[in-house]
Amino acid sequence: MRANIERFLIINLGILIMASGLYYFLIPANLATGGVTGLAMVVNKIFPFISIGIIMIISNFILFALAFLLIGKDFGGYTIYSSFLLSGVIYIFEIITPLHEPIIKDIMLNLIYGILIQGIGMGMVFYRNSSTGGTDIAAKILNKFFHVDIGKALFLADFLIVFFAGLAFGIEMGLYALLGxxxxxxIIDKVIAGFNTKMNIMIISEKSEAINQYIIHEINRGTTLYVGDGGFSKNRKTIINTVVDKKQYVKIRNYVKVTDPSAFITVGFVHEVLGEGFNLSL
Structure with a gap:
């Protein structure tokens, strides 16, 4: 239950952040940086009599069907929810703060801030096994069946749209969109990697038994024990190795400092952990 609530909250926060980047920076500057939104902007530019909304509905309907068939009901259900929520949040922004022109005149600033904000939000949504529809679904399919990183898969899915954006809005806008x-x-791959980052800890201490018991029973993480000889002292020592998240590392570090101030600790960052007690990464 707690995991589901956390997932729901992260997805909602990600959608809010993503909508802010789209509405306040990318859309007003005509920066069609991929996605069904970008596709709809391009088609509408070429055929003004076709509504952007209609194009998005038809495109998303096809992609939603693929999401359910190829990825699963869980991903498909959350994707539909996220897609409608994104549209709803943008609609609310339109009511609360209507924009008739970009807030910032400089197109590069719009691109930088829009992509940064949108990318953080999108990374959060992808991390919790959802998407906002559109080419995000195509990216997830590539990720699942061809093991391409989500960010790179999204680039492959969006590249063609950006190419046509260059034809519709001009080569300069197309190059900006490509940069985007x-x-x-x-950004997306870094955000996901940041959520998945764990700490690999090795501890050498005279109080290894107490520290080991603390990690197992208080932190609820497994450990691996090695026995080694000190190169200088020649004394036999027990080495504790464990993988934990950042909050758990802080608790362990504080406990070790109190229990054995002379303990030797090394820490390494791990970006993917598979196995019991850890979620499978994207």
Whole structure:
């Protein structure tokens, strides 16, 4: 239950952040940086009599069907929810703060801030096994069946749209959009990696038994024990190795400082952990 609530909250926060980047920076500047939104902007530019909303509905309907068939009901259900929520939040922004022109005149600033904000939000949504529809679904399919990182998969899915954006809005806008999806690739993968980051800890201490028991019973993490000889002292020592998240590392570090101030601790960052007690990463 707690995990589901956490997932729900992270997805909602991600959608809110993503909508802010789209509405206040990318859409007003005509920066069609991929996605069904970008596709709809391009088609509407070429065929003004076709509503952007209609294009998005038809495109998303096809992609939603693929999400359910190829990825599963859980992902498909959350994707539909996220897609409607994103549209709803943008609609609320339109009512609360209507925009008739970009807030910032500089197109590069719109691109930088729009992509940064949108990418953070999108990374949060992807991390919790959802998407906002559109080419996000195509990216998830590529990720599942071809094991391509989500950010890179999204770049592949959006590249064609950006190409046509260049034809519709001009080569300059197309190049800006290309720069945008490249940056988006990097940001999304970094956000997901940040959520997945764990700490690999090795502890050498005279109080190894007490520390080991604390990690197992208080932190609820497994440990691996090694026995080694000190290169200088020649004394036999027990080495504790464990993988924990950042909050758990802080608790362990504080406990070790109190229990054995002379303990030796090394810490390494791990970006993917598979196995019991850890969620499978994207």
């Amino acid at each position: 999806i490249l940056a988006n690739t990097y």
